Amino acid sequence: MTTTAPRTNSTATLRQRMLTFAERFTTPLVPSDYLDVIDPLRSGAALRGRIVAIHPETRDAVTLVIKPGRGWHGHVPGQYIRIGVDVDGVRQWRAYSLTSTTDRPDDCISITVKAIPDGTVSNYLVRRVTVGTVVQLDQAAGEFTLGTPAPAKLLFVTAGSGITPVMGMLRNMRRGGASDVVVVHSAPTAADVIFGDELRMLAAQGLIKLVEIHTDTDGMLDAGGLGDLVDDLAERHTLACGPVGLLDALETIWAAAGLADHLYTERFRPTVVATGDGGAVSFSATGITADNDGTQSLLDTGEAAGVLMPSGCRMGICFGCVAPLRQGAVRDLRTGAVTTAAEGDGVVIQTCVSAAAGPCDVEL
Amino acid sequence: MTALHEAPVDLTTHLTAADIENLGAELDAIRDEVLASRGERDAAYIRKVIDAQRKLELTSRGILLFSLFPPAWIAGTVGLSVSKIIENMEIGHNVMHGQWDWMRDPKIHSTTWEWDNASPAELWKHSHNELHHTYTNVLGKDNDLGYGIMRVSEDQRWTPLYLVQPLSNAVNAVFFQYGIAFYDLQIGKYLKGRVDKDDFKARGKKVLAKIRRHATRDYLLHPLLSGPSALTTLTANATANVVRNLWTHSVIMCGHFPEGVQTFAKSSIEGETRGEWYLRQMLGSANISGSRAMHFMTGNLSYQIEHHLFPDLPSNHYQEIAPKVEAVFERYGLTYTTGPLPKQVASAWKKIFRLSLPDNFLNSASN
DSSP: OTTHHHHHHHHHHHHHHHHHHHHHHHTTSOHHHHHHHHOTTSTTSOOEEEEEEEEEEETTEEEEEEEEOTTOOOOOTTOEEEEEEEETTEEEEEEEEBOSOTTOTTOOEEEEEEOOTTOHHHHIIIIIOOTTOEEEEOOOBOSOSOOSSOOSEEEEEEEGGGHHHHHHHHHHHHHTTOOEEEEEEEESSGGGOTTHHHHHHHHHTTSSEEEEEEHHHHOSOOGGGHHHHOTTGGGSEEEEEEOHHHHHHHHHHHHHTTOGGGEEEEESSOOOOOOOOOEEEEETTTTEEEEEOSSSOHHHHHHHTTOOOOOSSSSSSSOTTEEEEEEEEEEETTTOOEEEEOTTSOEEEEGGGEEEEEEEEEOO | OOOOOOHHHHHHTTOOHHHHHHHHHHHHHHHHHHHHHOSHHHHHHHHHHHHHHHHHHHHHHHHHTTTTSHHHHHHHHHHHHHHHHHIIIIIIIHHHTTTTGGGOOTTSOTTTOOOSSSSOHHHHIIIIIIIITTSTTBTTTOTTGGGGTOOOSTTSOOOGGGGGHHHHHHHHHHTHHHHHHHHHTTHHHHHTTOSOHHHHHHHHHHHHHHHHHHHHIIIIIHHHHTGGGHHHHHHHHHHHHHHHHHHHHHHHHHHHOSTTOOOBOGGGGTTOOHHHHHHHHHHSOOOOBOOHHHHHHTTTGGGHHHHHHOTTSOGGGHHHHHHHHHHHHHHTTOOOOOOBHHHHHHHHHHHHHHHHSOTTHHHHHHO
16 A cells, blocks of 8 residues: 555654654753663563563473563564673573464463573572562574474474473464474473473373483483484474583584485583683773683673673674674684674674684674 | 972881881781672662652753752752762762773673763763872873872972962862863864874864763753743852852862871882782872761772772772771881861862972962
């Protein structure tokens, strides 16, 4: 329709004009600074959410049910969100997979968090956060999804908290009358299996075939032995999420079998393969210079030096931390690849997986 | 020519170089203790203050919509004055010092904060954080010392121009926010041709734009919004701005002008060690004693000594470390200058009157 577009535009322009006018009343602040005091979850506010329930899953994992603000756009099962929480007063951002169904009547979402040793945010979310806490959110993101139409035959290979994005898909598939699904999941013991009861129930109902590997008694999940557990591997579309070693092994085996395009993996941590020489990092917008030893990420270096660093998953997937590299050289901690930039190149880098490979200048 | 004032040297001659470094180490230990304890409680504190200030401002401006009624004018003006003072002092000044940067909250950060004051954050941070806090009370380096228009130390040579300084200080107090803005522009240096012209013009534009925005808000838009109460809202807003100006001017005068506060020669800071830097801050600042409410309303600048020693520690910690800092002064035989607000304000004004006249003028007159 030809009339729709101009009308939307003029509405947007009018809205913008009114906002600019309102700013004259609130300068040096903006109207939202005052509205946030009244309703932080209102539509038009920076996206936030309120924790409305906390359900324990295992001894070291919980599910947080979050009511997102009115700006929430919804998600595709398998995607993650970036969540910002204040731990000991310090804003920390992390990414967690969504585990909720997409059609909850209360419009809430849920994430499931497993405490990892020394994990600042995971331990806070598992053991300390309380119902009612307001958290910062970002819209859902991520490519670890089934696509449409969903493949007929599926294999999920997961370990530990790697089950979380998969649970998000399984819960939503159940409604769609899913196809032929096999889940191979590895955890230390039966009690450590996050969503253990629910998975076993799905298996009992014949909705999935579940293979549990309890590493305390069965030993580690052997990627090479998957063929013994699942007889039609080659026919299945495989999605895997878990520790780096497992994913690397799967990729090697699937590639060797010529099935690389049948495998999709989701990584939770960066694999550090290469460290550089390090160098002085100049955060030119802030005017702070700090030394980076070549093994630490620029994100960590900046945060330690007091620079206001944007951040997200801290593992190189969400791009919440990207910043322009004005000049200098950085090394990708995962691949060892060196990126260089000169002034005006417009190169942006992910600070969470980049270390200095010489002196560099980051525009933050 | 006036002889160099030797007082600061006299006051510290009993300290050896080793003493001064030990003193520095003791103060570093106090700082480390605060850094280790900094956390959730502090974050909750500053968020609560910001939240309360914004609610107070909204309420006060709301009440002023009906400022035609005298009780509404009084309540609204008091509320808005208090709100502006808190916004400038406990929030703005301290946030822009980076006291809350550790929270990594982009909304409460020195690099993003802008305050309800004529001086733009960027300019103020340079002249205040970089110049004043680095060169505290160093003659010819610290422009805060008399704001470039007043004589606040015997070490500044007297000229007849200083005769009017009691008057110029009073005028500066009433229009303090504009005084600060023009001072941050370094107009004095510009007139002497020591500042790049284009640079100065660009900064001047920013200041004027900000002054225009704020004046439009307080003297045009909010009065118009008040309809029949337009005129009374305008007077209320003007009153609140002046009250804020007078209060902040008084508090800031108490920080470095009262009797007992030392000034330093340029040469004395060459090759200064960390211990010596601390010592200069200790001797160059003065506190104000009083109630918790008074400390809060000064943005904890009543703990000027603690603030100058540790400008980037969260302001709510100054009160708790003050006894420890005072104990350090005692151990090293130094004077911790402090007094109630009226006494300190009177002391600062007395100095301004005294130094408006040539040295020993009063003595020679009585001889």
